[in-house]
Amino acid sequence: MSRPRGLAEAIDVLRADPAAVPLGGGTDLLVALRAGERSVRHVVALRRVEELAGVTTGPDAVDLGAGLTWAGMEAQVGATLPALAAAARAVGSPQARNAGTLGGNLGSAAITGSTLPVLLALDAGVEVAGPAGTRTVPAGDLVRGPGDVALHAGEIVTRVRIPRARGPQQFLKVGQRGSVITAVAQVALVLDLGARRVRCGVGAATPVAFRPRAAERAAEAAIDWDAVTADPDLPRRFGALVAADRPPLDDLRASAAYRRHAVAVLAERALARALAA
Ligand SMILES: Cc1cc2nc3c(=O)[nH]c(=O)nc-3n(C[C@H](O)[C@H](O)[C@H](O)COP(=O)(O)OP(=O)(O)OC[C@H]3O[C@@H](n4cnc5c(N)ncnc54)[C@H](O)[C@@H]3O)c2cc1C
Structure with a gap:
C-alpha cells in the first residue's frame, strides 16, 4: 500500500504502476475485496492527500474536496447545498458516513450512488487530475455506466465545483x-x-x-x-x-x-x- 501525502506524489505512484488503485474510505473497495469481487495488488490511500480536503465557499461556487466524507458533507454544506447534505444524511450506517467519500462515490459509479443525481441537479463540474494535468468534466459526463467512469489511466477525482444557486x-x-x-x-x-x-x-x-x-x-x-x-x-x-x-x-x-x-x-x-x- 502507498500513502502519498500530496497530489503530485499520488499521481506519480498511480502513473508508475498501472495496476495501482486509489483508495478513499474503503466503504466500497474494501467490501468488494473482502467479498472476493475485486482483487488489487497495489492500493494508493488518498486519505492524507491534502489537495483533496476541505470545502471552500465563494460568492459564485462551492468547491468540495474529493476526500470529503458523507459526515463532512452533512456538517459543512447543509446551508449552501442542502440537497447534498440530505443525501449524506440518508446514508444508513454511521461507519459508512464517517469513512465514505465524495471521490469514492463517483469512483464506484454504482447504480445506487447518491451523489451523482444531486451533482446533476446542481450542475456540478468535477475536477480530475492525472499524469497529463488537470481537467474539469461536467458531472453528467463523468459516469458512463455502472462502474464505468470516464477517467484516464492514473487520473483521480480531486474536487467538485458547484455553482451557487439561490432557492430550495x-x-x-x-x-x-x-x-x-x-x-x-x-x-x-x-x-x-x-x-x-x-x-x-x-x-x-x-x-x-x-x-x-x-x-x-x-x-x-x-x-x-x-x-x-x-x-x-x-x-x-x-x-x-x-x-x-x-x-x-x-x-x-x-x-x-x-x-x-x-x-x-x-x-x-x-x-x-x-x-x-
Ligand atoms: C452500510 C453502507 C451504507 C451505504 N449507503 C450508501 C448510500 O446511501 N448512498 C451511496 O451512494 N453509497 C452508499 N454506500 C456506499 C459507499 O459508502 C459510497 O459509495 C462511498 O461514497 C464510497 O467512498 P469511499 O471513499 O469509501 O470509496 P472507496 O471504497 O475507497 O473506493 C470506491 C471506488 O472509487 C475509487 N476511488 C476512490 N477515491 C477516488 C478518487 N478520489 N478518484 C477516483 N476514484 C476514486 C476506488 O478506486 C474504488 O474503485 C454505503 C456503504 C455502506 C457500507
Whole structure:
C-alpha cells in the first residue's frame, strides 16, 4: 500500500504502476475485496492527500474536496447545498458516513450512488487530475455506466465545483429498507430562482443517473417565477413526465413498474416541497 501525502506524489505512484488503485474510505473497495469481487495488488490511500480536503465557499461556487466524507458533507454544506447534505444524511450506517467519500462515490459509479443525481441537479463540474494535468468534466459526463467512469489511466477525482444557486433544494429516495444502500429510486431537485431554472437528477432507477430535460422545461414554463408558485397540479404532471423520460431498470431489487411509480412520486413530492418552501 502507498500513502502519498500530496497530489503530485499520488499521481506519480498511480502513473508508475498501472495496476495501482486509489483508495478513499474503503466503504466500497474494501467490501468488494473482502467479498472476493475485486482483487488489487497495489492500493494508493488518498486519505492524507491534502489537495483533496476541505470545502471552500465563494460568492459564485462551492468547491468540495474529493476526500470529503458523507459526515463532512452533512456538517459543512447543509446551508449552501442542502440537497447534498440530505443525501449524506440518508446514508444508513454511521461507519459508512464517517469513512465514505465524495471521490469514492463517483469512483464506484454504482447504480445506487447518491451523489451523482444531486451533482446533476446542481450542475456540478468535477475536477480530475492525472499524469497529463488537470481537467474539469461536467458531472453528467463523468459516469458512463455502472462502474464505468470516464477517467484516464492514473487520473483521480480531486474536487467538485458547484455553482451557487439561490432557492430550495430537495433530495428524496426510496429503498428496500429505508436508508441502506439498496436505493431503488432517488430524486434531487433544485429550483434556481436566480436563473429561473428547474434542475432534476434521477438516480438508482436506470443504469446511470440522468436529468429529465423535457420535464424540467415543462416545469420552468409553468412556474410563476415572480411569486414562485404554480398550478397545484404541476407537481403531479412533473412527476409523470420525469417517470416517462426513459425506461427504468427491472431487476431483483425492484420491478420497472415499481421504479416508475417511485420516481413519479418522489419527483412530484420534491417539486411540491420546493414550491412550498
Ligand atoms: C452500510 C453502507 C451504507 C451505504 N449507503 C450508501 C448510500 O446511501 N448512498 C451511496 O451512494 N453509497 C452508499 N454506500 C456506499 C459507499 O459508502 C459510497 O459509495 C462511498 O461514497 C464510497 O467512498 P469511499 O471513499 O469509501 O470509496 P472507496 O471504497 O475507497 O473506493 C470506491 C471506488 O472509487 C475509487 N476511488 C476512490 N477515491 C477516488 C478518487 N478520489 N478518484 C477516483 N476514484 C476514486 C476506488 O478506486 C474504488 O474503485 C454505503 C456503504 C455502506 C457500507
